[in-house]
Amino acid sequence: MINIRSVNKVYGEGPNAVTALRDINLEVPQGGIYGVVGRSGAGKSTLIRCVNMLETPTSGQVLVDGQDLTQLDEQGLRLARHQIGMIFQHFNLLSSRTVYDNIALPLELMKADSAQIKAAVEPLLELTGLTDKVDHYPSQLSGGQKQRVAIARALATKPKVLLSDEATSALDPHTTRSILELLKNINRELGITILLITHEMEVVKRICDRVALISDGSLIEEDEVGHFFTHPTTALGHEFVETALSQPLPEGLEDRLHANKAPSRRPVIRLTFSGDSVQAPLITQLARQFSVDVSILQAQVEHIQSQVLGRLLAELSGSDEAIAQAMTHLESQPVRLEVLGYVQPV
Numbered sequence: 001m002i003n004i005r006s007v008n009k010v011y012g013e014g015p016n017a018v019t020a021l022r023d024i025n026l027e028v029p030q031g032g033i034y035g036v037v038g039r040s041g042a043g044k045s046t047l048i049r050c051v052n053m054l055e056t057p058t059s060g061q062v063l064v065d066g067q068d069l070t071q072l073d074e075q076g077l078r079l080a081r082h083q084i085g086m087i088f089q090h091f092n093l094l095s096s097r098t099v100y101d102n103i104a105l106p107l108e109l110m111k112a113d114s115a116q117i118k119a120a121v122e123p124l125l126e127l128t129g130l131t132d133k134v135d136h137y138p139s140q141l142s143g144g145q146k147q148r149v150a151i152a153r154a155l156a157t158k159p160k161v162l163l164s165d166e167a168t169s170a171l172d173p174h175t176t177r178s179i180l181e182l183l184k185n186i187n188r189e190l191g192i193t194i195l196l197i198t199h200e201m202e203v204v205k206r207i208c209d210r211v212a213l214i215s216d217g218s219l220i221e222e223d224e225v226g227h228f229f230t231h232p233t234t235a236l237g238h239e240f241v242e243t244a245l246s247q248p249l250p251e252g253l254e255d256r257l258h259a260n261k262a263p264s265r266r267p268v269i270r271l272t273f274s275g276d277s278v279q280a281p282l283i284t285q286l287a288r289q290f291s292v293d294v295s296i297l298q299a300q301v302e303h304i305q306s307q308v309l310g311r312l313l314a315e316l317s318g319s320d321e322a323i324a325q326a327m328t329h330l331e332s333q334p335v336r337l338e339v340l341g342y343v344q345p346v
């Protein structure tokens with residue numbers, strides 16, 4: 001649905017030139033919810049703004065529904081943008097217009113008559129839960145309600161694609177959840193493809209099917225969300241995943257953890273399981289096959305999209321040889337093994 005091919009973007013020229021995107025290739029499938037994550041300044045906004053040509057790529061192609069937007073003139077671009085709605089972190093509503101009139105704006109610009117506008121706006125008010133706010137002005141609305149208006153406005157031209165630029169970053173966690181639910185609902189009910197950028201892995205975890213990670217203008221990782229959470233391949237990917245999954249260590253453990261192995265110290269390991277490996281009797285196997293005792297310190301099971309993700313923190317005890325064999329076995333299994341450190345038995 002969205003094909004980004006070899007896109008580069010350089011701002012400015014000469015010694016002041018800033019390369020914001022480097023040879024980005026990305027394919028967003030039709031009907032999916034696709035997340036792009038990265039640290040501040042990585043190039044996320046530039047990337048999403050290249051998809052509706054708010055920024056023109058320096059080179060490369062951007063195809064939406066098969067049409068290469070980089071080849072269109074102003075008139076062609078104006079028409080193509082009817083297929084692409086966009087929402088922003090700070091809502092960008094017109095303060096002098098009511099909720100109804102904000103949603104109607106893109107239709108007015110398309111010269112729709114009042115009957116057409118009414119027929120389009122009313123179902124959107126219902127979909128976004130704003131029916132009782134129709135005559136309110138933006139100043140009379142909460143942040144979440146303002147974003148709902150912006151979403152309804154973005155859908156007014158019946159786009160095939162919705163772009164979301166940090167749409168929940170200005171909202172509290174509860175409101176964030178309700179807006180993400182709304183986006184998911186829109187994706188499901190209307191079949192709209194959503195491309196969102198965010199610096200919050202929580203957003204990706206909740207609603208995205210696929211995710212891309214960008215760093216310093218380059219795409220460094222791309223995956224299905226459940227797999228990304230269990231098998232990040234880069235150090236940055238790992239860091240992002242941790243922000244969304246990490247739980248505080250059990251009380252007192254941090255103080256007891258040593259970085260180095262010593263004869264009497266026992267390893268504390270973290271196992272991350274996904275899919276079928278959640279069901280696998282790995283722990284009992286360790287005990288039986290390798291004469292290793294496993295004390296579970298913490299356990300957690302989460303559902304990320306269609307994937308089940310389990311995390312287990314455990315202390316292993318047994319002879320050095322048995323522990324080494326058990327670790328080798330774990331490394332060969334479809335789980336992620338991390339050694340957090342070593343503890344002296346209490």
Ligand SMILES: Nc1ncnc2c1ncn2[C@@H]1O[C@H](COP(=O)(O)OP(=O)(O)OP(=O)(O)O)[C@@H](O)[C@H]1O
Binds near residue numbers: 011012043044046
């Ligand atoms: N209009 C511009 N002129 C010059 N440089 C720009 C412009 N817009 C962005 N940049 C630069 O391009 C790089 C990427 O910026 P961009 O805003 O796309 O990153 P981002 O990942 O969206 O960051 P943030 O999460 O902080 O918004 C940064 O180095 C930024 O300073």
